Amino acid sequence: MKKYFYIIGILILTISTSCTSLQESSKYDFESSKYYNTVIPQAGNKVYIDVEEDSIKVFPITVTGGTEQIAAVPAGIFTPTTGSYDRNYTFHNPSFDLDILTMPLKYRFKTAGVPQQLTTNFNGNVYLGFRNDMYSIRYDKSPLGETERKIRHVGFSLGGFAGLSSEPVNPWVTREMIDLEYDGMVFSTGVAGIIGFNGLTAGLALGFDHLLDTNRQHWIYQGKPWIGLAFGINLN
Numbered sequence: 001m002k003k004y005f006y007i008i009g010i011l012i013l014t015i016s017t018s019c020t021s022l023q024e025s026s027k028y029d030f031e032s033s034k035y036y037n038t039v040i041p042q043a044g045n046k047v048y049i050d051v052e053e054d055s056i057k058v059f060p061i062t063v064t065g066g067t068e069q070i071a072a073v074p075a076g077i078f079t080p081t082t083g084s085y086d087r088n089y090t091f092h093n094p095s096f097d098l099d100i101l102t103m104p105l106k107y108r109f110k111t112a113g114v115p116q117q118l119t120t121n122f123n124g125n126v127y128l129g130f131r132n133d134m135y136s137i138r139y140d141k142s143p144l145g146e147t148e149r150k151i152r153h154v155g156f157s158l159g160g161f162a163g164l165s166s167e168p169v170n171p172w173v174t175r176e177m178i179d180l181e182y183d184g185m186v187f188s189t190g191v192a193g194i195i196g197f198n199g200l201t202a203g204l205a206l207g208f209d210h211l212l213d214t215n216r217q218h219w220i221y222q223g224k225p226w227i228g229l230a231f232g233i234n235l236n
Helices: 002-018 020-028
Strands: 033-037 046-051 056-064 067-070 076-078 088-108 117-119 123-141 147-169 182-197 200-211 225-234
Touching (some): 088 147, 123 182
Antiparallel strands (some): 046 056, 056 076, 088 117, 088 123, 088 225, 147 182
C-alpha cells in the first residue's frame, strides 16, 4: 500500500515540476493578452493589453458579427511619465482553473468518542474551479527620483477537488471491530477556496473521506467532514 502512494507522490512531483514554467507564465506574469478593464471607461469592458518593457498599451475590443476585433489605436498608454504616482491600475483575467492540490494538515472533528484530530498523512488531489486573476500596476518614484513600474498579482479561485490519500485504520477508529493496524486507501472529495499571491498558492478545503476497502462500514470517519490547509500548483 505504501509503495502505491509513493508512486503517486512521484508522479505528482514530476507533473508539478514540469508545469512550473507554464504556471508562472500563464497565471502569475502580466503578459500581453486579453483582460477585463475597469481602468479606462472609454476602452470598454474587454481589452487587449500589449505589455512592453517601457509601456503598457490598452486596445479596445469590439465584437462584430460574433467576431472579436482589436482596435488599431490604443485607448490608453501607460509609461513612466504618464502613469500617476500612488495610484493602482487593476486589470482582471477570469478563467477556469486546473490545479494539483495537497492538504498537509487535516483537522478532523470529534466523532464516536474519539477526540478531534490533526493529521498529516499523504494525499494528492486534482482541483477544478473558476479563477479570477487581478494584476495591479503601480508607478513609484525611487529615492533617486527614477520611476519604477511595479506589478502585483493576486488570484482567487473556488472549485471542487477529488483525489487519494492514506489514512490509519486501527481498532480505535473502527469501534474495536478489527484487531489490526494498517494504512487504508481513501478517496477524498470536497470544495476548496484558493488564493494565489505572486508565486504562492494556498487556501482552505472542506472535504469528505471514503475508505475504499471492506472496513469502510466500521471506519468512524467514513463520509465525515474535515477542514484542511491546501497548497497547490496550477496546471493551465
